[in-house]
Amino acid sequence: MDGMRVKSCLSLAALAQGREITTIEGLAQGEELHPLQAAFIERDAFQCGYCxxxxxxxxxxxxxxxxxxxxxxxxxxxxxxxxxxxAYDHIVAAIQDAASASGSVRGG
Ligand code: FES
Structure with missing residues (x-):
């Protein structure tokens, strides 16, 4: 919400009025997946997909x-x-991959 991550299950809908909301459906650019979406597929970072x-x-x-x-x-x-x-090991690996690809990995 407005560029910050929020827990949707704990956020009142009324508080979202007038705010910019991005959901998983808004990450891809047309047919091109967001790099982290692609990394999740590459790394098998989900099983049931619920989370x-x-x-x-x-x-x-x-x-x-x-x-x-x-x-x-x-x-x-x-x-x-x-x-x-x-699926934590795979999720972490996917995030590392996407972070490396974006150049946002800091040392350490
Ligand atoms: S993939 Fe099943 S809960 Fe995370």
């Missing part, structure tokens, strides 16, 4: 906020996004 929209939206923010410098940092900044299937 995937939230994981990707949070992962995009994690990268843009500069919190994708290491697997440990990614895990820390993605810690609110739960995956019942336990």
């Amino acid at each position: 995937t929209p939230g994981q990707i939206m949070s992962g995009v923010a994690c990268i843009s906020e500069g919190h994708a410098g290491s697997p440990q940092e990614i895990r820390e900044w993605m810690s609110g996004n739960l995956c019942r299937c336990g």
